[in-house]
Amino acid sequence: MDDPQILYSEHDGVHFLRFRGNILHDMAPMLEDFLDQLERHGAGHNYLLDLTETYNIDSTMLGLLARIANRVRERGDAPPTLVCSGEDIIDLLIGIGFDQVFQLMACDGAPLGEGRPLKAGATDHETLARTMLNAHKELIALKDDNRLLFDDVIQLLEGGLRPGKA
Amino acid sequence: MTTSAFTMEGTAAPAPTPDQVRVLVIEDDPLVCDALCAYLEDTGYHVLAAADGHAGMTLFHREHPDIVLTDLRLPKLSGHQVLELIAHATPETPLIVVSGVTLLNDVIEALKHHAWDYVLKPLHDMAMLEGAIQRSLQRARLIQSNRRIREDLEDINRRLHQTVERLRHDEETGHKIQNRLLPEDGAHFGDILFRRSIHPAMYLCGDFIDYFRIDERHTGFYMTDVSGHDAASAFVTVMLKTLVGAYRDAFWQRGDQTILHPDEMLARINEDLIRQELGKYCTMFYGVLDHDRDSLYCSSAGQFPYPVMIEGCETRPLKFRSRPVGLFPEAAYTARELRLPRRFQLVLVSDGVLELMPSDRSRTRAQRFLELIDPDQDIDGLVRRLRLDGHDERPDDVSILTLSRGHDNG
Numbered sequence: 001m002d003d004p005q006i007l008y009s010e011h012d013g014v015h016f017l018r019f020r021g022n023i024l025h026d027m028a029p030m031l032e033d034f035l036d037q038l039e040r041h042g043a044g045h046n047y048l049l050d051l052t053e054t055y056n057i058d059s060t061m062l063g064l065l066a067r068i069a070n071r072v073r074e075r076g077d078a079p080p081t082l083v084c085s086g087e088d089i090i091d092l093l094i095g096i097g098f099d100q101v102f103q104l105m106a107c108d109g110a111p112l113g114e115g116r117p118l119k120a121g122a123t124d125h126e127t128l129a130r131t132m133l134n135a136h137k138e139l140i141a142l143k144d145d146n147r148l149l150f151d152d153v154i155q156l157l158e159g160g161l162r163p164g165k166a
Numbered sequence: 167m168t169t170s171a172f173t174m175e176g177t178a179a180p181a182p183t184p185d186q187v188r189v190l191v192i193e194d195d196p197l198v199c200d201a202l203c204a205y206l207e208d209t210g211y212h213v214l215a216a217a218d219g220h221a222g223m224t225l226f227h228r229e230h231p232d233i234v235l236t237d238l239r240l241p242k243l244s245g246h247q248v249l250e251l252i253a254h255a256t257p258e259t260p261l262i263v264v265s266g267v268t269l270l271n272d273v274i275e276a277l278k279h280h281a282w283d284y285v286l287k288p289l290h291d292m293a294m295l296e297g298a299i300q301r302s303l304q305r306a307r308l309i310q311s312n313r314r315i316r317e318d319l320e321d322i323n324r325r326l327h328q329t330v331e332r333l334r335h336d337e338e339t340g341h342k343i344q345n346r347l348l349p350e351d352g353a354h355f356g357d358i359l360f361r362r363s364i365h366p367a368m369y370l371c372g373d374f375i376d377y378f379r380i381d382e383r384h385t386g387f388y389m390t391d392v393s394g395h396d397a398a399s400a401f402v403t404v405m406l407k408t409l410v411g412a413y414r415d416a417f418w419q420r421g422d423q424t425i426l427h428p429d430e431m432l433a434r435i436n437e438d439l440i441r442q443e444l445g446k447y448c449t450m451f452y453g454v455l456d457h458d459r460d461s462l463y464c465s466s467a468g469q470f471p472y473p474v475m476i477e478g479c480e481t482r483p484l485k486f487r488s489r490p491v492g493l494f495p496e497a498a499y500t501a502r503e504l505r506l507p508r509r510f511q512l513v514l515v516s517d518g519v520l521e522l523m524p525s526d527r528s529r530t531r532a533q534r535f536l537e538l539i540d541p542d543q544d545i546d547g548l549v550r551r552l553r554l555d556g557h558d559e560r561p562d563d564v565s566i567l568t569l570s571r572g573h574d575n576g
Binding site for chain 2: 025
């Protein structure tokens with residue numbers, strides 16, 4: 001299997017983080033540093049977390065994702081969006097109640113867990129989530145430029161974070 | 167050799183100036199000796215001179231020169247013997263042979279053994295001598311520098327080894343203490359049998375299981391999985407045991423009912439953990455057996471995979487959707503009551519078990535775990551099926567707790 005990877009991009013005031021492969025606790029110190037930097041550089045941004053390419057994620061890393069949800073909620077903002085597709089990951093996230101603190105979505109925008117369906121007259125939260133999902137799709141669709149749009153978090157940490165990218 | 171990477175010019179001490187270097191010249195021809203000494207002194211070296219091998223060795227032992235120049239044909243003690251004695255006494259002292267052209271074979275022989283370099287008499291160009299001295303001194307510096315680096319590395323290695331040993335000993339001690347805090351495997355409360363099996367990924371474990379009598383009518387139990395499986399996670403398991411113990415004491419001493427109410431217990435532990443700001447959280451399943459009502463009162467904080475109730479040949483996951491404790495201040499927990507079947511087995515496992523399951527598109531790992539459970543087997547059978555009885559390394563701690571009645575076949 002490929003090495004696990006966390007990729008980052010920033011688009012229209014939203015932090016995008018993609019988690020690929022087997023996401024385990026040995027990446028935790030790095031991600032924690034990075035999230036602290038994000039909070040300093042892009043204060044007030046919301047988050048979209050992409051776990052569609054996540055094969056497995058352990059409890060330590062889930063704890064860091066939960067911290068993102070807490071930070072956003074403390075600011076009084078809408079819950080961050082979490083996109084996932086693997087049945088294992090969906091089971092796990094719902095099992096630990098992440099559908100109550102994130103907007104949990106399938107790749108097509110269908111809500112997962114106890115998230116309410118997106119419909120006409122949706123609340124601001126849902127509109128925001130939908131917007132974020134669309135922006136995410138656009139980013140992913142630009143396949144050739146994907147590498148440029150998403151930077152490896154390790155490289156970003158090494159090179160110092162450059163705010164306002166993408 | 168590991169130190170070879172350090173044999174670079176840059177790692178050696180700066181080159182000494184001639185006035186910092188003491189040269190011993192051993193030469194029986196007074197003309198050559200005078201010429202050599204005069205040149206070296208003019209260049210700035212401190213020079214010591216001896217006219218035979220014996221006198222040379224005496225000077226060497228008394229003065230400890232930085233470099234030795236010696237003729238090969240010497241009275242009393244030959245140049246070869248001088249070379250051998252010095253090389254044996256101080257292998258890092260540079261030795262340069264000063265010899266006649268006619269003795270070239272002797273020079274080669276000396277170079278094969280102890281000499282570092284040579285100059286040939288008659289000395290037409292004194293700069294050749296100076297070059298040989300400088301090269302040898304530089305080589306001596308590198309050798310000394312290498313030796314120091316090697317000694318440093320050996321010292322660091324030794325200390326590292328001691329530290330690792332100490333840590334290993336600490337972990338073993340911690341492992342023993344943690345084991346002592348676990349309840350006895352195979353305890354009966356009323357007609358309910360409690361079994362447990364814990365398999366740490368390393369010495370210390372982030373999983374913990376406990377069961378205990380609350381009063382004549384009630385038995386409490388829980389399984390918890392603290393995020394991570396390092397020493398800090400193990401500390402948190404000990405803290406949780408203390409916390410639960412404090413609620414049991416509060417019941418005994420003041421009649422505080424929290425210990426009897428799983429939803430309240432989890433909510434209180436959630437608050438307790440968040441207040442401690444440990445950066446750790448845990449999934450937890452807490453249950454209370456009511457022996458009079460013959461029921462189980464339980465609540466879950468993100469316990470996944472879901473506990474499995476086995477009744478007859480039917481296996482049924484108890485789905486609780488709830489958040490772990492220690493993460494979300496606003497998390498709420500609900501309790502539910504289950505009437506206990508006449509014969510049953512309740513199986514709880516920590517999420518480490520999922521990493522032992524193969525994953526493919528047809529079924530999730532949680533489903534595979536459900537399929538793996540044989541309703542006719544007890545905890546020992548499950549341990550065997552999960553291949554936990556070996557000492558193989560596991561990616562995560564795995565623990566199993568079972569409660570059963572009328573289900574004693576192995």
